[in-house]
Amino acid sequence: MDINEIFYHQKLQLVTVDYQGNIINTDNSIFHLDDTKNIKEFHPIFETILTQICEESSGAIAIPCLRIDNGIEKKYCDLRLKKETGYITILFFNLTTRYKEEHTNLSINNKSSIVENSKTNSNHISLL
Amino acid sequence: MVFEKKYRGISSNFHREIYVSLYLETNITRLMPHPQKIVILGHFGVGKTSLIRRFVDASFSEDYLVTVGVHVKKKDIIINDNPTTLVIWDIEGNSEISMSRSSYLLGSNGFVYVFDVSRPETYANLEAQLEYLKEHFPKVPVTIFGNKADKFGEEVSKAFFEVPPFTECFFTSAKTGENVEEGFKELTIKTLKQ
Ligand SMILES: Nc1nc2c(ncn2[C@@H]2O[C@H](COP(=O)(O)OP(=O)(O)OP(=O)(O)O)[C@@H](O)[C@H]2O)c(=O)[nH]1
Ligand SMILES: [Mg+2]
Numbered sequence: 001m002d003i004n005e006i007f008y009h010q011k012l013q014l015v016t017v018d019y020q021g022n023i024i025n026t027d028n029s030i031f032h033l034d035d036t037k038n039i040k041e042f043h044p045i046f047e048t049i050l051t052q053i054c055e056e057s058s059g060a061i062a063i064p065c066l067r068i069d070n071g072i073e074k075k076y077c078d079l080r081l082k083k084e085t086g087y088i089t090i091l092f093f094n095l096t097t098r099y100k101e102e103h104t105n106l107s108i109n110n111k112s113s114i115v116e117n118s119k120t121n122s123n124h125i126s127l128l
Numbered sequence: 129m130v131f132e133k134k135y136r137g138i139s140s141n142f143h144r145e146i147y148v149s150l151y152l153e154t155n156i157t158r159l160m161p162h163p164q165k166i167v168i169l170g171h172f173g174v175g176k177t178s179l180i181r182r183f184v185d186a187s188f189s190e191d192y193l194v195t196v197g198v199h200v201k202k203k204d205i206i207i208n209d210n211p212t213t214l215v216i217w218d219i220e221g222n223s224e225i226s227m228s229r230s231s232y233l234l235g236s237n238g239f240v241y242v243f244d245v246s247r248p249e250t251y252a253n254l255e256a257q258l259e260y261l262k263e264h265f266p267k268v269p270v271t272i273f274g275n276k277a278d279k280f281g282e283e284v285s286k287a288f289f290e291v292p293p294f295t296e297c298f299f300t301s302a303k304t305g306e307n308v309e310e311g312f313k314e315l316t317i318k319t320l321k322q
Contacts, residue, residue, distance in 0.1 A: 044202035065197025
């Protein structure tokens with residue numbers, strides 16, 4: 001997907017926070033964060049990841065496929081964080097459609113694999 | 129002592145109150161350990177999501193809703209009178225840890241490795257998986273959960289698990305709640321000692 005398409009389909013949101021997680025700047029293209037003071041209130045992943053990035057030698061972390069549930073709908077985003085001098089940039093890529101497809105496929109595969117295996121191990125005790 | 133000295137120097141009651149609350153706040157924050165990142169590992173369908181739901185929301189569902197990617201939940205607990213926050217990463221199941229997305233595992237303070245006592249394929253490689261963790265995350269404590277312990281009995285023999293490498297396991301049930309809190313608490317104690 002080209003970068004313009006990402007922007008025009010509102011698939012990307014940029015947030016800057018200080019090292020404690022207080023929001024300095026944000027657009028609201030995916031999530032409305034105007035009333036959120038600290039990014040930790042928005043999602044628990046930020047409780048540990050901000051400390052982690054401050055300790056990371058590369059100063060960057062990428063987390064694919066994070067589920068974000070705002071109580072109304074579930075979204076799946078890729079997350080990128082980068083430590084700059086005095087602040088951290090956080091990028092959300094909204095990839096819900098793609099990951100929902102992945103979810104459907106994974107569900108089918110996992111469930112059929114469990115059924116297959118249970119046929120071969122139908123009597124657990126007799127195997128012991 | 130420092131507090132006593134500074135406190136005596138403050139004249140008005142109003143300022144004294146502000147000072148006391150600031151002093152307490154900074155010291156409480158200093159005493160509170162950092163939130164601990166815990167990652168739950170194991171094959172798919174072993175009950176990782178259900179264990180977290182039991183521990184965090186005190187609920188259980190028979191439905192199998194496969195996890196894709198990662199869900200993160202937070203739980204405040206008290207260990208020996210000290211409040212601690214756990215940030216629990218529920219990741220999608222994999223038969224081998226090496227197949228998990230590596231960025232999910234980085235920065236962990238503790239791991240729970242879950243297998244399903246009723247599905248031999250979920251513990252056949254247990255020792256190899258523990259070895260993998262020891263090699264790649266030597267300082268990170270691990271607690272093992274043998275889940276679905278409510279199935280012990282007719283179909284699944286409990287005696288089978290009374291030998292190594294299972295002797296260290298917590299036999300849990302997300303369905304009944306058995307041992308779930310105990311297992312998470314033990315891991316938290318281990319992480320706080322690190
Ligand atoms: N009897 C019993 N069933 C359980 C227990 N824990 C989970 N289950 C069932 O096992 C199935 C899978 O549970 P999940 O918690 O979704 O498993 P998971 O490990 O998160 O699976 P993935 O997300 O695919 O890796 C569901 O149908 C649950 O109801 C348990 O302690 N006892
Ligand atoms: Mg799951």
